[in-house]
Amino acid sequence: MYYLKTTLIRLTLLFSIFHLGGLPVCAAEIALIIDDMGNTQRDEAAFSLPKEVTFSILPLTHLSQKFSKKAATQQREVMLHIPMESLAGKRLGPGALTADMSPESIRHTLAQALMSVPDAIGVNNHMGSKLTQLSLPMNVTMEFLIEHRLFFVDSRTTRYSKALKIAQQNGVLSAGRNVFLDNDNRPEKIDAQFQRLIRLAKKYGYAVGIAHPYPQTIEYLQKALLPAEQLDVELVTISELLQTQHLAGNQNLIEQQKSVELE
Template sequence: MAIRLSLLAFCLLSLPLWAAPVVDRPRLVLIIDDVGSSLEKGRAALALPGPITYAILPFRTYSRELSQEASAQGKEVILHAPMANTRQLELGPGGLTPAQTREQLQQQLSDSLDAVPEAIGVNNHMGSLLTQLDEPMGWVMEVIHKRGLFFIDSRTTASTRAMSIAQAAGVPSAERNVFLDNDRSIEAITGEFRRAVELALNEGRAVVIGHPYPETLAVLQTLLPTLGELGIVQMSAAAYLDEIEDAKRRVIARQSAASH
């Protein structure tokens, strides 16, 4: 109990006194990446409260089982598509690289999506190299658009072009604002959660990515239930993007009505 209270105090009391919502109900989207390699960690992540989006790695030992369990629980699933990185780290099965032809890349992505049929969107696993490249990312978006999915840019590099390419292709898209657990200490994760809360309150939205680490899940189990006390709405990625798309349609409709 003492740990819970200290975490809550750190997250809530350290907010600036001037922090206030700039919209009626600020939104926070939480995505849990790297699901599929551990059944225990995956199930612990599925036990988190509220609407959460689970990014499933393709072709891992427990990818199908966890994807099916998430879907059965009404949880949102997306494909966590491995993409080439600048550090030449191993991608594992399902990797997308600049060395692939258009046909090879699109077939690989299609195979990965077929392996996670519950997925209604895609985000990138690593990808600090591929997401900078217009042509292969354009091929990625062709597949996503054809299947009627959305895309979340994990922003593993400041030079990413992924979201702008997605938008040009007509793919509903958003980008990550906060990584919770680059530093896996409880204190650091709690601090990043606080930063996400501040962003949501001050800018109206925050898209947050974490991983099924025990430390991350412990912080989230404690602090996710506090979002409602702050007036923040926790949403899945799809629900968030649906709101954005609805707002765009309303603007277009008003513009069209004004021009007649």
């Protein structure tokens, strides 16, 4: 599996570094996730982005499996974008997890959702400002992820989310979102958020950005995702970033995570 190969490569690199008694000189890393993939055929425009950009696909839509398979043919990483209950009571769509579900129902729903995105190697939450604050459903979710060898990215739709902490307690390879690129999808606002992502990566060594398949976002990223030597950061897959930071034991708390945007 690609995920396993990445792990072995990183382990080999880390061993070589320490065996030689030196530390690597690495560019700061950014990972980008495009959420909400699979709602409409229009989302297919995102397939023009570099293959390092990960797609997080909504479950149980008429495009879930198609997009999952197409991304896999591009050697692009795929995640399951699982809907979770929000405080605002927003419409969740199929495959959603809610606070009133039993542990058995949560596991069954996750299994059905995962079957509809068969190439997923990780999960992040769609909405979830209510559910990610609740210990029981988060523990059940993380137990499911560890059983299926899936990583987790907390989209951080609330500053009170317990999801990342519970993921770490359960041994799930995990990270939190640092920047939403397009809560405001005006080009100048997207650019401001992208520059913020780069600044955070340079300051802390890495940063995770989440965006959506809006036409404005895709057009911006097609131009903005320049070669690493021009960006002065390296665009990597989310699994590569997770492995790098896990092996390095990086526990930095990113400032962005203290001021989470609303859903």
